[in-house]
Amino acid sequence: MPELKTDSLFINMGPQHPSTHGVLRLGLTIEGERVVNVFPDVGFLHRGIEKLAESRTYIQTIPLTDRLDYMSGMSNNLAYVLAVEKLLDVEVPRRAEFIRVIVAEMSRLASHLIWLGSFANDLGATTPLIYCFREREDILDALEILCGARMTFNYVRFGGVARDATPPFVEKLRKFLSIFDRRVDEYEELLTKNAIFTNRTRGVGLLTREEAISYAASGPVLRGSGVKWDLRKDAPYSVYPEMDFVIPTGEAGDAYDRYLVRLVEMRQAARIIRQALDGLPEGDFTAKMPRVLKPRKGEAYSRIEAPKGELGFYVVSDGTANPYRVKIRAPSFINLATIPTMCKGALVADIVAVLGSIDIVLGEVDR
């Protein structure tokens, strides 16, 4: 009997594909259903945000940061503002700090909700997606009351925030928080113990502790691999040291652990918002700032724990009204680099699960 000649197949997954979450292209080499090689190809959404920032004033750069990780604009605002404030030497009022923590954690909730929904959708479960969007809608409504925008906020400003937190906002947020924990239970009911879901995620997309560290992964990807590293605790900023919350970690470093870590993070984020609302002090929501901002000559780097991981802004100032250079350390971009390692020996269906479990946003990957 003559031997059957077989060949491996190259598949372009994306940039137009339902589950690459935007314009990511994955080059897959497969043998049957088994993946031999996978490489991510990025750059389809490059808008040159870092370069654009150089021709704009400091405050005009804040709206640009909204367009990075558009699931959590507030976190991006915060990270950039913290970097520039290091060059400005301003005293941020305590009330503003509390509001910043509230909106950053709300962004985390919104981002994780979208992640959970689309992750479940990638695995074929369509219902959690709609449930998650229902809760996200409440968050966006609250943010709309606060600053008038739903996704591109431009809210966190140098020296404080753009508007004060009004009673309707607080009321809306409290109402949402009172039901949120039960809603998370609902998601868990649909997924956590579901045999099909655990089969699809347990042992899939393994990333060991050492690999995670050597790739400089951060956020839930790093914590899912068992590294207890969260900038809110390990390099605190704003008023996070006053908040009481726990950092969840996984054990195996698979997609299921990353899922569990994010679910706990959602509950903890709700807890932080509750504490911040209870402790919200009276006072100014912004410091008095000059009309034209000219930070002193020098450079500053600040990093925060964004929903997707460690988000860093490196700002160089030459003393003029425009930044000389802005460099963004985007967590999605660096986490995405782990995909070839995670997909070793995976099946085609696993690629989707792994990619979903990393949680990337192309706006941030490509900048």
Next chain:
Amino acid sequence: MGFFESLRFIWLFLPNLMPREIYELGVMAVAFLAIVIFITLMVLFMVWFERKIIGHIQVRRGPLHTGGFHGWAQTIADTLKLFLKEDIVPRGVDRPVYVLAPLIVFMSTVVAYIVIPFSKNLVARDINMGVLFVFAVSSVTTIGIFMAGWGSNNKYSLLGAMRVAAQIVSYEVPLLLSVLGVFMLSQTLSLSGIVEAQKHVWYVFLQPVGFVIYVIAGIGEVNRLPFDIPEAESELVAGFHTEYSGLRFAFFFLSEYANMFVMSAMATVLFLGGWHGPVLPGFVWFMIKAFFFMFLMVWLRGTYPRLRVDQMMAFCWKVLLPLAFLNLLVTGLVMAAF
């Protein structure tokens, strides 16, 4: 003589007016036409039904505007849109295979309806091995789907087609084995005969394990969630029908839902006593039972994620198949004992 009496007169004397072959052919043509119209109407309703149910599961409302009452005309509008779309045949396809595939899939589905007894007298042709006939013709669907995947000259389609071939061939085995228990009890292969045999007690009570296996394997057979691996949209875009659009896609869509109904109807006939039921006419009972199954499939779709291809195969060969054999053995032993 009134109008209806004269119609009846013509109906009774028709066979004597023409050669037997032509008469038979005429009857089959009428039956075929009736079946196609029935399938079209039912699929239109089924799609609307599914969208409403899945909508309410997902705290949405589903279609609401088209046609007034709860968007009842939405699926009709969708179908019209599909009919009016440009007929695109991509340049790289294997044209005869590509063009034939949807027709083969659709025809093999329609043919199965010929033997389904909707009520005591409402059956196009009651052949004495109807069950085998249904499973045999629905296997032909696999060939059509594989042709679609192969002829499309698209890598995603090819992967989807390979998955279909593997899945349907595997799931047919436990499916038929689960039905064997019913044959043993009823001692007939005729669908009407099986329904008659369930006059007093439905086989779902005598064959509970067989019923469960049938439901699972049946859902695997019609590629619905959690077994919709061949067209897993998050992995393979649309699987075997990625390159199809317009009318040709409509044929695939139609046969998918028509196939779902065949599975539901067979479950009704084999396990739920077919047209038997109090008060209401037999046809109504039949549809109620069949639509209970449709509801079950929609419900599963709203609840579960999708299995992975290797897990699905393992589940079929390592769990369903031994269970089906065990069920067969126990049925045989019990029958021999009593």
